[in-house]
Amino acid sequence: MKLRENEINDHNNLLKGSHKVRFDFLSKLIPESESIISKLINFQIAIPSWALGSGGTRFGRFPGGGEPRNLEEKIEDVGLLHKLNCSSGAISLHIPWDVPKDYRAIKNLAAEYGLRFDAMNSNTFQDQEEQVESYKFGSLQHVNKAVRKQAIEHNIEVIKHGIELGSKSLTVWLADGSCFPGQLNFRKAFQNTLESLREIYAALPDDWKMFVEYKAYEPNFYSTTVGDWGQSLLFTSKLGPKAYTLVDLGHHLPNANIEQIVSLLLMEGKLGGFHFNDSKYGDDDLTTGSIKPYQLFLIFNELIDGMDERNMNHASGLGWMIDASHNLKDPLEDILQSVEAIMIAYAQALLIDRAALKEAQLSNDVTSAQEILQNAFRTDVRALVAEARFRSGGALSPLKLFREIGVRNQLIKERGSKTIATGL
Ligand code: RM4
Numbered sequence: 277m278k279l280r281e282n283e284i285n286d287h288n289n290l291l292k293g294s295h296k297v298r299f300d301f302l303s304k305l306i307p308e309s310e311s312i313i314s315k316l317i318n319f320q321i322a323i324p325s326w327a328l329g330s331g332g333t334r335f336g337r338f339p340g341g342g343e344p345r346n347l348e349e350k351i352e353d354v355g356l357l358h359k360l361n362c363s364s365g366a367i368s369l370h371i372p373w374d375v376p377k378d379y380r381a382i383k384n385l386a387a388e389y390g391l392r393f394d395a396m397n398s399n400t401f402q403d404q405e406e407q408v409e410s411y412k413f414g415s416l417q418h419v420n421k422a423v424r425k426q427a428i429e430h431n432i433e434v435i436k437h438g439i440e441l442g443s444k445s446l447t448v449w450l451a452d453g454s455c456f457p458g459q460l461n462f463r464k465a466f467q468n469t470l471e472s473l474r475e476i477y478a479a480l481p482d483d484w485k486m487f488v489e490y491k492a493y494e495p496n497f498y499s500t501t502v503g504d505w506g507q508s509l510l511f512t513s514k515l516g517p518k519a520y521t522l523v524d525l526g527h528h529l530p531n532a533n534i535e536q537i538v539s540l541l542l543m544e545g546k547l548g549g550f551h552f553n554d555s556k557y558g559d560d561d562l563t564t565g566s567i568k569p570y571q572l573f574l575i576f577n578e579l580i581d582g583m584d585e586r587n588m589n590h591a592s593g594l595g596w597m598i599d600a601s602h603n604l605k606d607p608l609e610d611i612l613q614s615v616e617a618i619m620i621a622y623a624q625a626l627l628i629d630r631a632a633l634k635e636a637q638l639s640n641d642v643t644s645a646q647e648i649l650q651n652a653f654r655t656d657v658r659a660l661v662a663e664a665r666f667r668s669g670g671a672l673s674p675l676k677l678f679r680e681i682g683v684r685n686q687l688i689k690e691r692g693s694k695t696i697a698t699g700l
Pocket residue numbers: 326397449489491524551559599700
């Protein structure tokens with residue numbers, strides 16, 4: 277379904293008055309509000325094609341109906357989100373869940389919605405029907421060369437799809453690891469993986485990046501071959517300048533200091549991409565900002581600090597993506613909430629008085645350092661985020677409009693109540 281222009285206008289006209297009161301108040305308080313708004317307008321977050329249907333757990337799945345049945349409908353859904361919030365101008369595809377049949381038609385469709393293709397994702401964590409070798413005991417790490425070869429070829433295939441669509445990066449997330457002590461020779465697994473990644477790296481076009489995503493555990497529960505940022509950094513450093521580490525917020529052991537990881541990876545010029553979500557325990561893939569919004573803000577603090585230090589463009593310097601998949605909420609509402617939380621954390625981090633923070637750090641004024649950060653975090657910047665969206669032609673309240681016009685019911689009418697999107 278497509279939104280009609282007047283639906284956004286009518287909605288905005290109703291909310292404009294109260295928005296203006298809040299925005300005028302805030303812009304008086306924040307002298308740099310115009311520059312923050314222009315940064316917010318430029319900031320785009322890619323939507324993963326596998327988050328548009330209801331996510332399942334290993335115990336069950338409760339599809340909500342109207343899920344996209346194919347790649348075209350997935351693009352349509354992201355197009356709808358982008359129309360509402362003007363901040364989701366990219367889609368990230370997972371192969372083979374989303375193999376494009378007609379590149380030109382898919383590219384045209386995406387362009388119609390103002391979308392570009394973000395990182396391509398390979399999948400060597402599941403066996404496909406037509407596949408000869410099994411990934412049960414790993415893919416790029418596998419003891420059997422034929423399995424490694426198949427996984428390498430799959431990744432090269434994914435790059436080829438990406439080239440056709442205009443993507444510029446490949447994300448490799450491996451489920452490889454072991455479930456029991458003694459199952460794996462750690463060094464051999466690392467070396468096999470490195471050798472395989474090198475072959476994939478060799479197939480990358482010059483203007484592409486490879487993101488190596490780490491994850492502490494699951495589906496393997498004793499060891500993961502790319503288990504943390506240190507292991508990922510080891511791989512990406514050995515691979516070369518086009519290889520970067522990707523941080524997925526849910527892929528750490530409990531209480532890991534993710535902001536410190538981000539800071540050091542940026543310092544080394546090796547942070548490449550980001551998967552936003554939130555978690556209480558593990559890779560919970562909950563809505564971004566729903567559990568630990570302060571952590572999200574602290575991460576953005578380090579991102580801005582580290583990117584500014586290297587003169588990186590906030591919008592294009594890293595690959596920004598949501599990687600969440602929900603089994604209770606409407607997946608589109610969930611993504612709207614995630615995008616909003618990311619924009620809020622970004623805006624708040626832009627508010628930080630960096631000169632004063634530096635001063636406080638140099639004089640070991642711990643109290644002031646905390647005050648400076650928390651002053652920014654406790655500022656309600658929602659009117660700034662809404663203003664940025666409004667100026668781009670989006671809805672003042674995307675979620676409200678989504679419900680007012682009954683998007684889910686319309687999608688169910690169009691697609692049926694029993695549709696199931698490819699993905700997890
Ligand atoms: C993994 C990881 C990857 C994602 C898959 C579906 O846990 O987060 O980024 O591609 O899930």
